Amino acid sequence: MDFLEELNESQRVAVEHIDGPMMVIAGAGSGKTRVLTYRIAHLLKNGIDSFNILALTFTNKAAREMKERIHKVVGGTEAKNLTMGTFHSVFARILRHNADKLGYPSNFTIYDTQDSKSLLKTIIKEFGLDDKIYKPGIVYARISGAKNNLISPKAYENNTNIIAEDRMSRKPELYRIYKEYAARCFKAGAMDFDDLLYQTNVLLRDSPDVLHYYQHKFQYILVDEYQDTNYSQYIIIKKLAAVYENICVVGDDAQSIYSFRGANVENILNFRKDYPDFKLYKLEQNYRSSNTIVQAANSVIEFNKDRIKKEVWTLNSEGERINVIRCMTDNEEGRVISNRIFQMKQQKGLDFKDFAILYRTNAQSRAFEESLRKLNLPYKIYGGLSFYQRKEIKDLIAYFRLAANPKDEEALKRIINYPKRGIGKTTIDFVTLAARQYDVSIWDVISDFTRYPVNIRVPAQRKITDFVTKIQSYSAQIETAPAYDLAETIASSTGILKDLYDDKSPEGVVRYENIQELLAGIKAFSVQQEENDEVATLSDFLVDVALLTDADHEDEEDNDRISLMTIHASKGLEFPHVFVVGLEENLFPSQLSLTSREDLEEERRLFYVAVTRAKETVALSYAISRFRYGQLVTSEPSRFIEEINPDFLHFENERKQTGGRSMNSYNRPTNQESLQGKIGVAPKRNLVPLNQMKNKGSADKEAIINENLKVGHNVEHGRFGKGKVLSLTGEGQDVKADVFFPSVGKKTLILRFAKLKIIG
DNA sequence: AACAACGGGCTTTTT
């Protein structure tokens, strides 16, 4: 009955905090979710209307689970009116309600990354720019960065720094692309992922009545995973909380792993500035992991400079040491770990679902898939190509999208000739050109050739008109017809179902099944919606679908499987036995992270997240050589292994004492004294001998490079290409160089890590 | 307009 008794002292005081700003710094496995859910339950028990509570989570799944748990604690229908979800889904809803104020249709389309890149590519082509220089991915990242920092196209154009950066990276036209991209999205009635936050900001800025409404609706605001919010999200929260200041943020700076997409750890640090009288709660007792795991994780994260002081501890038993497994190849790594899982399962009577294999990049899953399949061990891969990103799924959804919003040009382009209906490239080109000339959407042109004459042959026009008629008939029903019925009608009357059914190749069969699965999903969605109100339409389904990820698409049947996923995907999860694989320099830490301390520290936090997923045992593995880019490359073990206090490690199949290189340090005496003498005091000490060893082979060369490097030198970098040294700072080990690379802009490089060649 | 063959780029991570 009294849920407060299920909490420890520090959890309880945090839960009992009702009014005023508060921040919870929650170490890994410290019961963060429990505090969040119980605090909401506590608010409700204290008479706060669920209508007035906003809780923002990082994933849809987290929101769903939290809602269920709250429902269990408070019972009844109390939890129904909570506003709970990801930033993107919550504000997408709010935007739909208020779209007119922004000049958007309420059924605006949400462009996913693919749509965005495709549109950018079109624009780059239309501008006659070289898409080797203006790569859609890079352009997208640049625009995304701007939006997440609330820089409008106009502000972008007027920002001399940004313009200078773009010039230096040989992309002076970027501001024009951004402008056009924003205009085209608007014309298409589409928002991309970043727009959902950006336009929310615009809305709250320009519509005082809307701001006022939500400020008073959301009297209590809770934000989970606060360390992974970006500036745009930060401002939304700040504005909404401005009246009541009942804001509760929960996070762990040590688990911030999304800065690459604009997340800003400083939001945590700035919290005290915005709310000087805030209350800080720290959850430091770990309930998840063995003491060995907790201590090992602590010993690694200490290498990071940027962190909030925090002492994670546990009363859990000591547990087993962390196994370090050395393999010759990536395939062997797969075999060894698959066998290990099989053995452990047999010996300890475990389930498959007790195991997880975590890796840095999705590409690594292959070797494990193969070996697990050979041993007949069931597994499930999370991530990779999401269900909703499969071609056949996107195709069918594109029909839904187009029916809901005919101006959605990305959807139109996708399906105008799929299934094949004889509308070819030249025809589409003509129509597109005409649309640009008349300054209307493609749909406007093709739905009214008398008004917008196009120079294409009559048969082509007929085919297009047939297509248009079809879409129009769907459009007529999309707001009213039951979702499942219309979806099925579309799937069959467009010929998609038949097209896939006729394909008897294994892939074709899977595609057909996927479509059936999507239809089943729509059915389930309808049933769920009908519990609340009236008929669910496809239009309703579309509101959700763009923001679904495959974590939201879990098949319930047969859940006893080994989990394979990236470390990013594992955030928030826990498993009894965890294998963190591919611990090699240039893979984990990623090569791309080695140029700056900030990036390297993020990799280290990622490693911290990986290790702290485990309850009972952790094993770390690496391969001496592995296939990458189709080539065999040899690698050294990751620095992260060496950064763990060796007291917590156990090295399997150590290398023989053959006077090799860095691996010798693994044959450490277990005796503490001699350990101290050899390696010095943790954690700082490990670095020095490590680096000396790493540089052994090329020490001379590198020393020369470092000493001779002067401001103004032209240098070459393995990844960034040629560049010019702007300035040098620091001494000894820590010499850093600001180097300007035409390809990527200014980079600060730690010379110790960056292999710079002086040229000319 | 449809299909086959070739070439390039890619591997961080995702709402």
Add this chain to the structure above:
DNA sequence: GCCCGTTGTT
């Protein structure tokens, strides 16, 4: 090594 997109062929 694979996937995607572009090019060339019919």
